[in-house]
Amino acid sequence: MPFFSIIIPLYNKANSIAQTLHSVINQNFRDYEIIIINDGSTDQSEEAVHCFDDDRIRYILTENQGVSKARNLGIQKAKGTLIAFLDADDYWYPNHLDILATLYQKFPEAGLYTTSYEKRFNSKSTHIVNFKNIDPTGKRFMIIDDFFDSSLIDPIAWTSACAVPKRIIDILGAFDISITHGAGEDTDLWIRIALRYNVVLATFITATYHLDATNRISNTNTLQRSFIDLSKFEKEEKQNISLKNYLDQNRFAISLQYRMAGDHKTAKKYRKEIDFINLNTKQKILIRLPKSLLLLSKKIQTFLILKAGIKLSSFT
Known part of the structure; x- marks a missing residue:
């Protein structure tokens, strides 16, 4: 074996x-x-x-x-x-x-x-x-x-x-x-x-x-993907502050993806489940931006990583 x-x-x-x-x-x-x-x-x-x-x-x-x-x-x-x-x-x-x-x-x-x-x-x-x-x-x-x-x-x-x-x-x-x-x-x-x-x-x-x-x-189109059901850990995150923060970071990232894809209803659903105390100032701004500005922000982020060589967090 x-x-x-x-x-x-x-x-x-x-x-x-x-x-x-x-x-x-x-x-x-x-x-x-x-x-x-x-x-x-x-x-x-x-x-x-x-x-x-x-x-x-x-x-x-x-x-x-x-x-x-x-x-x-x-x-x-x-x-x-x-x-x-x-x-x-x-x-x-x-x-x-x-x-x-x-x-x-x-x-x-x-x-x-x-x-x-x-x-x-x-x-x-x-x-x-x-x-x-x-x-x-x-x-x-x-x-x-x-x-x-x-x-x-x-x-x-x-x-x-x-x-x-x-x-x-x-x-x-x-x-x-x-x-x-x-x-x-x-x-x-x-x-x-x-x-x-x-x-x-x-x-x-x-x-x-x-x-x-x-x-x-x-890289599959967001609207063709079925995302992780974070609510299945609802009981555990109420008892685990670190888990709640971690899940909120994932909710933030998923919400942005749906916003950029034009599905504002699903984006709002994920956003409503976030405790905003777990987001930094940049994230709080991003999560409220309209789709056009989010897409521009994404282009800038890609440039910083690929051209300028700047390291960014997985959730920003």
Whole structure:
């Protein structure tokens, strides 16, 4: 039985899947299986995968049903102790699985294992992740005291840098398939885990988040996406100030997306659920701006990140 089962959902990533797979094959830690779920790709993704001759690769072709169903199918087929996730356009440094394995050895009862990572916006703009009150390059293996508070700048848990014990998923369930097109299915699972188990972090940079990749599901038209149901945590957020703040940051981000898409009714619904004490001055201004000014603000933000190289919070 392999130690890691690596789940890679694949949909029209012919231009990137080879580089992603090479980053797995080149891992220092070798005890793993790779489960690739081709979610109905219509490009040359299948041919790119079949160029790899490695008996650790298990390839499954399905009709297109979305990333959550693809990951869940991979989890069902998994034989490993830890489930590691990797999107078909992201990248692991050779130390990634080695660091995760060490983290597991140090904290075998934890529910979520994750590492530091970097975010690539284009060839000239790559930034190390920014955690609240935690040095992402500190070379430490640590239990996160407050997962929700620590994730208020950049998220502690990013899917392609995470691993979850198979037993935890068996208890809590896998990804919520009612959430579509990358609209929070991973966030939903991390919240459910963090409410019941320790989240542990290795502050080593082991992965690259390719935000400049083509065909990202998060770029799907907002009105075609089904977002995470944050109200399902209503009971918990009343008892957990950090969770309330974290959920309000997500509500803020989703509300802005609906406002920019022209769905003012849904934007208002999310806005009404926010305690404005959790928003900073800039956010309070943005959430009241008309669509035209919001779109202008978005263009300016994109310029600052891509051209000026300025780092911004995930929620601003």
